[in-house]
Amino acid sequence: MAHHSFRMFTKPRTAWACFGACSVGLAAFLSAQSTDESETEEEIFELSPFQVDASDDSGYRATNTISGTRLNAAIKDIPMPIEVITDEFIKDTGSTDLRQSLAYSAGMVMSSQNDAGAGNSFNTIGGVHNPEGATSNKTQTSYKVRGFITDATLRDGFRRQFSTDAANIGRVEVIRGPAALLYGIGNFGGIVNYLPKLPSEDKTQHITLSTGNQKHFRAVYEAGDTMDNDMRFGYYVTAVHEQNGSYTELAEDNRQFISPIFTFRPTEKTEVTIDMEYGLESKNAVGFQSVRARGDLSSENVASQQDRLERAGFLQFPDKEIRTMRWSGPDTFLDTESYNIRLQATHSFSENLNLLLGYNSSKVEFDSRDVSGGITNNVGPENLRSTITVIPASVENGDAEFIYGEVTDAIFQGSWSDRNEVVDRDQIRVELNYNFGLFENSEVLNLQNSFLLGRSEESSVKDVFTRGTLENEFFYWDPTDSSYMRFGVNGDGTAAPDMEDVSDIHDLSWNQGTYIVYQGSWLDERLTAVAGMRRDRNDFRGMVTDFRQDTVTRNDAGAKEKDTSQVGITFALNKQISVYALKAEGVMPNFDGNRDVYGNAMDAVTAESEEAGIKFDLMDGKLSGTISAYRIKQTGTPIYYWWAPAPAKGRFDPDADIIYNVSDFNPTVEADWRNGSFTVAAPQWDAAVASGAAYQIDDSWYLNASSPEGEAYMDTVFNASKTTNPGWPGWLYIQDDNTNNATLDFAAAEAGGYDAFLSGDQESSGWEAQFNFAPTDNMQFVLNYAQTKRTVVNAGAFPEYPWGAGGVDKWAVWYFPDGAWGLSGYSLEDQYLDPDDTSTWQGRGYGAGEKQDDTPRHALSGWGNYRFNDGAMAGFSLGLGFQYESEREYFSGITDGSGQLVTDTNGQRVVLETDPRLNIDAMAKYEFNLGDRNAHVQLNVYNVMNDQSAYGYIYAKPTTYRLQFGMDL
Known part of the structure; x- marks a missing residue:
């Protein structure tokens, strides 16, 4: 086994540094060589149907999309809700990455802390002490759409799972709802597809510098052109350096990013694109700020409390501010190195027959160090034990009000871990488009047809190597000592235990998809239909090496096939208004190799959606938008109850x-x-x-x-x-x-070598509205609204375990009277219709019929911009934006510390909700000429009201500002 050297990348940075320098140098050289005007008449090239036509885009308004059918099409004709975020909007809002670009998008949640069926993401930095949920994923491409978690981010149709700089983004297209037809494996709430900036017809060379509070500095260089030669060689290079501090203690990050894109035409009808990205990011002090602390401390093994700590409150110190402290200290880090290359060729055999060939290869490597553990008592050095007061949650709901108090002999018991994760993805896509017309001379019978036949193959290899503190050994810290924890030492300065190899995980996922899409229009293009079918074949192979147990475990789910379909119709009532209806399916293969309680590989998670809406384009294009209503039903969601019975484990001997x-x-x-x-x-x-x-x-x-x-x-x-x-x-x-007892056969991995999952169902419904209004040439507004109702329809069903309460073992873990697991705070009779039959488990306390999720019921966002064209203010632009969200359920049911559920005066479980939240951002820009070059100065202020309140367990970031200067070179 070749050991990894942490804090060092396995791939030499020097080669990529040379690549970056060469790319920027080449861009500068080409810019110097290209001429401003062509000496010959410019040749006109027809746009490929695989490339979006943005010629009619204006400001924040876009008319065409490439994401709905994989072909260039008018948004108004596509029977699905598609939102386009333009380059101008990204620049005005000061966005520096993809997530910021989506901040004003309807129904999208960028930061969650309660995810139905998922809980806290224990593999993220900070683990259970990180109050953010799945959206804290280190790839920074996870968010919620229509209440469902997604990391299905695409770059021009190819999957991307690491952060992307906004300087490289030409536009972002958001397709809501299941989209398996074109994109295969993906999420059910929606897909985000961003398109990179491509070589322009005119020479471009620009530099942007920005500074701000919290140690912010950013420099962006852009250069592009299309040569006037036989091959029409074009290039666009983007290079970024950025560094930031934080309003929290110690935390800093440093990022470099470069993306050169080259295009050329080896023949008149063939276009080749070479699209590359490379990025480095280094984040320091990324560990927990404080640790969750329960008042019912009991166990001498802190690890046994991790799952029970997930929704507890945080330990506070008299000399520290809870919103800014970082008790985990300066020694945690996350380093990321990523690269991507896309090779794509399109060829036109004839006017109506076109081919696309694409290959994408990406790799991302994460090196991280983290600290975990928690508050326990009666263990460790006595000189590091103290008496503390813990308050897991404050509840004011009728007469259900409580607070936890003093805990003696308390101590922090923890461990360190180093983790190296490498993800390699390769994807090939081949698409053939054929279009033809029938009865073209007839206004009524005129029929335009387009067929897209496609094949996509994608593989993902993930390797995760982990080192950790020696097994059954810990480091200790006084829970009243607010000084920073340091790697390798205890709180009293003595040496902490050494590190050892823990595990090596190797996973291979493979998806093969074949699809056919039809798009047709009738009745003088008033009626448009989009329909298609797709067949996916998915496979998973996994292997885990446990160095502590000296074992190697294979988990081969085996290949499975799944068919999905989609059909939608748009009907134009007139030239300004159209209505549409859509029925679509989604699929998420079992790429984690999850097994059910019977030991079988779980089927893919599927979804069906029904949607109807209205699209409008009024006032000569000044007012446009979409209003839609939808319902999405998700089936087969893996839900993990570690205490559930798993008959397939078969380790209990009922005859003994x-x-x-x-x-x-x-x-x-x-x-x-x-x-x-x-x-x-x-x-x-x-x-x-x-x-x-x-x-x-x-x-x-x-x-x-x-x-x-x-x-x-x-x-x-x-x-x-x-x-x-x-x-x-x-x-x-x-x-x-x-x-020898029935709990030998429970769902947790220590019972039989694998975690066993139940299968649940979830549903999301609601309606959305998106408006784009430009009453004059110098004024434009974007307004988005989303109402989302999220429900756990089925929290999973326990299997029938043959040796239950009325049989052999009536004290199994699934019968234990605890508030967080087992009977979950309910009586045996309330939790099981028939205590002798575990399959009658009611799932009380685990979401059936409840929300169990922090997606806000109402979300409203808007951004407006006014540009002064005349007078003393000529050249100035002012922008103002807001984001409002209603209460969010950040805590879906609590116990009083002794295992009993807390209920309100009506007997309902108490849930905790955040306050409604309103955030306001502002922008001021001045555009001017510096000599004969265009220049601008721009100020963006975020959280103008300086709201620093706690929303659940996450605090609002204080006011930040960014002052930017840019000019053409």
């Missing part, structure tokens, strides 16, 4: 005695957290010891629950925990060579 390790579940163990359950059950314990039903092997206590005395003790503790709710009774489910 039921044996539990009760080292942590008996009243003889001294611990401050011992509770009333054991006081009540003390006589039964004494009887079990006297009869030999409770016995010791080495230093561990065991209990034969098949004996009358053992059964009596277990029943007494369980019943006391259910009825008197005395608090945490201890951990019962330690497994070793001496145990």
